[in-house]
Amino acid sequence: MLLNTSDEAFRINPYTRWLYDHPAYLLPRPTPEQLRARRAERPAGGLRVELGSGSGNFLLELAQAYPGEHVVGFELRYKRLVKSARKFEKLGLTNVWALREPAEQFPGYFGPGSVDALYINFPDPWPKASQWKKRMVNPELLERIETALKPGGCFHLKTDHSGYFLHVLHIVHRSGRWTIRFFSNDLKRNHPPGPKLESEFERMFSAQRKPVFYLCVEKSAC
Numbered sequence: 001m002l003l004n005t006s007d008e009a010f011r012i013n014p015y016t017r018w019l020y021d022h023p024a025y026l027l028p029r030p031t032p033e034q035l036r037a038r039r040a041e042r043p044a045g046g047l048r049v050e051l052g053s054g055s056g057n058f059l060l061e062l063a064q065a066y067p068g069e070h071v072v073g074f075e076l077r078y079k080r081l082v083k084s085a086r087k088f089e090k091l092g093l094t095n096v097w098a099l100r101e102p103a104e105q106f107p108g109y110f111g112p113g114s115v116d117a118l119y120i121n122f123p124d125p126w127p128k129a130s131q132w133k134k135r136m137v138n139p140e141l142l143e144r145i146e147t148a149l150k151p152g153g154c155f156h157l158k159t160d161h162s163g164y165f166l167h168v169l170h171i172v173h174r175s176g177r178w179t180i181r182f183f184s185n186d187l188k189r190n191h192p193p194g195p196k197l198e199s200e201f202e203r204m205f206s207a208q209r210k211p212v213f214y215l216c217v218e219k220s221a222c
Contacts, residue, residue, distance in 0.1 A: 013078045015078035015079045015081075016078055019078060019082065021085075022082070022085035022086065025084070025085040025088040025089060025093075025096065025097055025098060026081055026082070026097070026098050026100075027097060027098070027099045028081075028100050029100070030099040030101055030109075032108055035097065035099065038097060039070050042070070042094055042095060044068055044070045044095060045068045045069055046068070046069035046070070046116040047069060047070045047071075047072070047110065047115050047116050048062055048066060048069055048070070048071050048072075048115070048116055048118075048119070049071075049072050049073070049074070049110070049117070049118045049119070049148075050062070050071075050072075050073045050074070050118075050119045050120070050121065051073075051074050051103035051118065051119070051136070052074065052075060052103050052120060052121065052122075052123060052136070053074060053080075053098060054075060054080050054199060054200055054201070055079075055080045055083040055084055055087075055200055056073065056080070056083060056084025056085075056087050056088065056098060057087075057198065057200045058119065058121055058198065058199040059071055059073040059088075059096055060088060060091065060093070060096070061195070061197040061198065062096070062197060063088070063093045063096035064093070065195040066095075068095075069095065070095055070096075070097075071095055071097075072096070072097050072098075072099065072109070073096075073097070073098045073099065074098075074099050074101050074102070074103045074105070074106055075098055075099070075100065076101070078100075081098050081100055084098045085098060103120075104141065104144075106144070106148070107148055110148050112147050112148065113147075113148075114150065115149050115150065115153055116149075116150055116153050116154075117149075117153060117154050118145050118148065118153075118154075118155050118156070119156045119157075119158075120136065120137060120155075120156070120157050120158075121158045121199040121202065122158060122159055122160060122199060122201040122202070123135065123136040123159065123164070124136070125159065125163065125164040127161065127163060127164075132167070135164065135167065137157065137168050138171065139171055139174070142155075142171055142172070142175060146175075146177060146219055149219040150219070151219060151220070152218060152219060153218070154181060154216050154217065154218050154219070155178075155216070155217050155219075156215070156216050157213075157214070157216075158187070158199070158202060158212055158213065158214050159212070159213050160201070160210055160211070160212055160213070165213040169215065172215075172217055177219070178217040178218065178219065179218045180215070180216070180217050180218075181216045181217060181218045182214065182215070182216040183215055183216075184212075184213065184214040184215075185211060186211040186212065186213075187202075187211075187212040187213075187214050188206060188211070188212070192214070192216060
């Protein structure tokens, strides 16, 4: 029997068949209730969230650096999700989950003032002026991040694109409700105190000797 390449089944991403192989780490069709149940099984003292978690390197390092906290990543691409779950499983981590969910939907999973830290690493820069409206970080998302964070909680951004970095700085300054805790035009030369956590893209850009821009801003206590 010949395969008909026009059939929908033929075009399905092959990684979809592995989405359900890692139930302890990967939620293919998540709901807030499902995540709450998972987190209730493993009580923790804090919550860290990454939007656009890619293949899970940064999530993995977060989970290892903060074993007493919950770590949750939002990612849409099947292959990256499966790769993430395999890494977590191999190391036997017990405090990390990857959700197949658009980053913009994250507020529905956490109550106001419940997140200790939120990370966005190397979002698509959409460099052309006509594309700026597609950028992930915009005033609306920043407001959602502020609502989700605890007073004193931090939003962390890394990017290799100077224009995007300035774009986010502008939004932060216009908001007037954030305090800049750390600012770096090149993480290799000027790194914040604490654990050095790297995503896949950060390692790639560092190997290419490209500067990585970093911003850490803290939510106002009032």
